[in-house]
Amino acid sequence: QSVLTQPPSVSGAPGQRVTISCTGSSSNIGAGYDVHWYQQLPRTAPKLLIYGNNNRPSGVPDRFSGSRSGPSASLAITGLQAEDEADYYCQSYDSSLSGSNWVFGGGTKLTVL
Amino acid sequence: QVQLVQSGAEVKKPGASVKVSCKAYGYTFTSSTIGWVRQAPGQGLEWMGWISVYNGNTNYAQKLQGRVTMTTDTSTSTAYMELRSLRSDDTAMFYCARGDSYGYSVEAFDIWGQGTMVTVSS
Numbered sequence: 001q002s003v004l005t006q007p008p009s010v011s012g013a014p015g016q017r018v019t020i021s022c023t024g025s026s027s028n029i030g031a032g033y034d035v036h037w038y039q040q041l042p043r044t045a046p047k048l049l050i051y052g053n054n055n056r057p058s059g060v061p062d063r064f065s066g067s068r069s070g071p072s073a074s075l076a077i078t079g080l081q082a083e084d085e086a087d088y089y090c091q092s093y094d095s096s097l098s099g100s101n102w103v104f105g106g107g108t109k110l111t112v113l
Numbered sequence: 114q115v116q117l118v119q120s121g122a123e124v125k126k127p128g129a130s131v132k133v134s135c136k137a138y139g140y141t142f143t144s145s146t147i148g149w150v151r152q153a154p155g156q157g158l159e160w161m162g163w164i165s166v167y168n169g170n171t172n173y174a175q176k177l178q179g180r181v182t183m184t185t186d187t188s189t190s191t192a193y194m195e196l197r198s199l200r201s202d203d204t205a206m207f208y209c210a211r212g213d214s215y216g217y218s219v220e221a222f223d224i225w226g227q228g229t230m231v232t233v234s235s
Contacts (some may be wrong), residue, residue: 031216036221036224040158045226045228046208048221048222051221051223052217054142087157090155091160092219102163104157107158
């Protein structure tokens with residue numbers, strides 16, 4: 001059970017907009033720690049998609065955007081395409097005494113209908 | 114080309130140890146950290162720890178303390194992750210990744226290795 005909660009799955013039709021939430025607490029995102037997002041295509045290594053809450057690495061389409069507010073963060077994908085079908089993970093830091101320091105959300109599977 | 118290349122798949126018996134290597138290409142190895150992340154079959158990503166290549170400082174996930182050791186060899190730009198006392202629930206894909214803060218409070222993993230499958234089975 002991760003300290004960062006993501007919905008297990010989301011879906012959308014091509015061209016639509018979807019959002020994926022990442023809900024934390026006062027010991028992680030709520031404490032001001034930044035959030036990164038990763039995309040994992042089937043049978044491949046994860047890829048950095050968004051860093052520092054809302055920044056895209058070179059080569060990532062501007063259809064992908066991130067935001068952070070309070071104890072939560074969100075990833076938005078507009079103009080959904082079939083190639084976006086993948087698992088998405090948020091990542092941050094947790095300052096509680098138990099468990100890991102760097103933490104990932106449980107992951108969200110995006111299905112393009 | 115900036116990349117991390119990991120060693121091949123391993124099959125180990127319970128109680129044994131495994132050492133996975135991760136060789137860096139195309140960037141200054143000592144300028145970043147190397148993190149290790151594992152993914153059990155059908156499951157999500159689990160952060161295992163990181164090592165500062167510059168000074169060798171390490172930070173391990175609490176649940177792995179005492180069983181994991183991360184090291185680097187700067188002469189060959191290679192990072193290593195050793196996991197001991199293997200159990201069946203250690204069966205997973207293990208990834209190394211380059212860490213960079215980009216000036217933010219949390220390091221992001223911007224370059225990933227291709228993964229090394231470790232199977233623990235009697």
